[in-house]
Amino acid sequence: MxxxxxxxxxxxxxxxASDAYIPQGLRPVVSTEAPxxxxxxxxxxxxxxxxxxxxxxxxxxxxxxxxxxxDGVPIHLKRGLPDQMLYRTTMALTLGGTIYCLxxxxxxxxxxxx
Numbered sequence: 308m309x310x311x312x313x314x315x316x317x318x319x320x321x322x323x324a325s326d327a328y329i330p331q332g333l334r335p336v337v338s339t340e341a342p343x344x345x346x347x348x349x350x351x352x353x354x355x356x357x358x359x360x361x362x363x364x365x366x367x368x369x370x371x372x373x374x375x376x377x378d379g380v381p382i383h384l385k386r387g388l389p390d391q392m393l394y395r396t397t398m399a400l401t402l403g404g405t406i407y408c409l410x411x412x413x414x415x416x417x418x419x420x421x
Contacts, residue, residue, distance in 0.1 A: 311322040374385055384390045 309322050309324050309326070310319045311326055312318075313320045374382060383394060
């Protein structure tokens with residue numbers, strides 16, 4: 308029986324004699340014609356392409372002005388109520404998770420009574 312190293316399973320697997328004597332990844336080339344030259348095709352000018360505006364209006368400059376205002380509000384609360392709700396929810400979940408972990412550690416440290 309013939310064996311070949313499998314790159315998928317990282318083990319030796321049984322195979323045919325023809326596959327066992329051809330190293331993995333070094334198969335003989337079937338096509339003998341040369342591939343087409345990459346730069347042989349004519350180039351197109353940028354004016355030949357249709358202009359599509361998929362992204363819409365660029366809002367980055369407006370948002371930069373909005374977030375870089377120095378009005379004393381932290382950056383993570385500048386958008387008002389939605390940011391406040393996200394911040395408070397995150398803080399509540401963090402506090403709840405911390406309390407839960409402390410309770411679980413306390414219960415794990417106590418011996419069980421039989």
